[in-house]
Amino acid sequence: MSNRLTIKEIAAELAKSIGKDYESVERFVNELINVVSESVFTDKLVQIKGIGTFKIIQVEKRESIDVNTKERIVIPEHYKLSFSPEKELRETVNKPFSFFESIEINDDSDFASFASETEERDKADDQDEDVEIEEIIYEQEKKEEQNEKEEQAEIVVNEQLSISKEKVNIIVEKEESKPEITDEEEKEIGDPIFERPLIDEILEELNQIEKINKKEKEKIEEEILPAPPLVVNEIVTETIKEIPPPVVNEQEQVEEVVEETQEQELPIYSAEQAHDEPKVKIEAESVTPKEHRVSYEIKETNQKNEDVMDEYNENRRRESYHRSGERDSEKNSDNNKNTLVILLLAVVIILIIALSTVLYMSKDILFKSGTEKVITTQTPSQNTFTLPSGDSEVDNLEDEWGIEDEFGDEGTPATEETVKSASSATGGSDIIANVRIKRGDRLNLIALEYYGNKLFWVYIYEHNKSKITNPNSIPVGLDLVIPAKSVYNIDANNPASIRKASVLQTQILSQYRQYSNPYNQYNQYNQYNQPNDPYQYNDPYQYSDPYNNQNQYGQSPNYY
Amino acid sequence: MNMKNKELVKELATRLKWTSVEVSEMLSGLSSLIGSHLVESDTVSLEDFGQFEARKKGERISVNPANGKRYLVPPKLVPVFKPSATVKTKLKDLGNNE
Structure with missing residues (x-):
């Protein structure tokens, strides 16, 4: 790559491919150059089929500013040799990029500066990938958990907890660009210890984003994504918001999580239907691992005794009361019944998701040795x-x-x-x-x-x-x-x-x-x-990255 | 006045004492060779004349003047030709002589 080829090398290759002796090919190339460079001066235009047209054009005199002295100077009238490649050659050369298409830009998108737009798109793309990577990570976690007992899972959570404090500081700093979330987080940090596991998850997510953002910054895809860029963070905020401040014991905490999962599930899925955006789907998926983990806890609690359920209902009532205050709508009376049904429904859904994700995982493993696969979503919106x-x-x-x-x-x-x-x-x-x-x-x-x-x-x-x-x-x-x-x-x-x-x-x-x-x-x-x-x-959500194998410039996939 | 491909082939044929078929075969072989090297981001330098290389043009936004719609034009690789020093001096002389 990036070799500099001389006439001799070219002639040698040409001799090989055409089957003539080297001398005559070299003579041909030299003669071609002579003819072209002579006749371009006499005729002003030489067209070579398959390569392009050489033309001598006149450049009018113009004023300019000397870069060094900052003085106005006049560039005198002069000639220059212009070369316009033939379509054939142009297309051959552009082959690595030929899959790119022009894209219409939405009228309402803000283009104050082009650079910021590119950045935004990067972000959106990054996020896309992030979500999926997280997903995989969660799935791995999940698998571990399934193999172990719940108790052990709790230990894992505790372990995570110990790291969390450091992470919090780092991330709060890093996430300055997203002030809302930062605020929320800071608030949450002060809260009782039982909320930590959730925060931990969030922190991990954010950490992931940070890490991968750096890694993937170069990776830019061609399309413009009209969807809101900060998808993951939205979810995160939601999660945080829905934790009510007073937490009494751990079981309660679990129940809260369940509720929250339901609350999250429904709006997200409906949103998914509203847009035709693959991305939204991925959001939902990124949520599922969490749900899944929660579902484990739910099962546990369900089996334990009914007291838990009562407690839960109490909780639910409390919360719905809280909510109805906000929204002025929901029914308070049949909450117990409703929530029971919803809970069961959620458990069923979660089990299905779990089953499928496990199968999905195993397929992944079958197909490749490494489990840490980075998937790119192509979202041809x-x-x-x-x-x-x-x-x-x-x-x-x-x-x-x-x-x-x-x-x-x-x-x-x-x-x-x-x-x-x-x-x-x-x-x-x-x-x-x-x-x-x-x-x-x-x-x-x-x-x-x-x-x-x-x-x-x-x-x-x-x-x-x-x-x-x-x-x-x-x-x-x-x-x-x-x-x-x-x-x-x-x-x-x-x-x-x-x-x-x-x-x-x-x-x-x-x-x-x-x-x-x-x-x-x-x-x-x-x-x-x-x-x-x-x-x-x-799994239609797995797209391989066409950019990787298609272009030679892919050592650094940064096209911009 | 202009030298199109036909004239070029003819001229080369007389100079090399080849048939024009041979010349045009050779030309097409050369052009595809140049193309394939440019794809691999090689530069093809023809001494005393100049060099061909592939340049990357960044993406840009263009506006269709007819309907005012904006398009993001993708980045592309274009073949460029850089004339050699000898050609440049010749050009300068051309300017000075007139």
């Missing part, structure tokens, strides 16, 4: 990438993000091969090739390869509709059939054909937005308590 149809020029610019690959085997990202076979092998005359989706593939890139325009991915999608549930996330290893151009009248040189594809694209994407959001489905499954939720095994 449709809103930003689609445009109203009709504006065909912009549509071209703006076609959608294509596929994200899913769960990829990280061990062999680069060596996987796209399987292409001749049309005769597949039988049909209207099939150009078969393509097996590999990590980093996108429908639009496949379309670009076969049809010459990314927009024609819609036809690949149309042709493989039965296999593709979601054009934005296609599982790795899926075999796609690439139809011949004639089947759909594909013609990259025909603007009408492109326009047609762009209209179709808008349709597909809008459809997709309406009915096949995997996160919504997941949500439904959850609510109907179906234990065998296929989405939890296929």
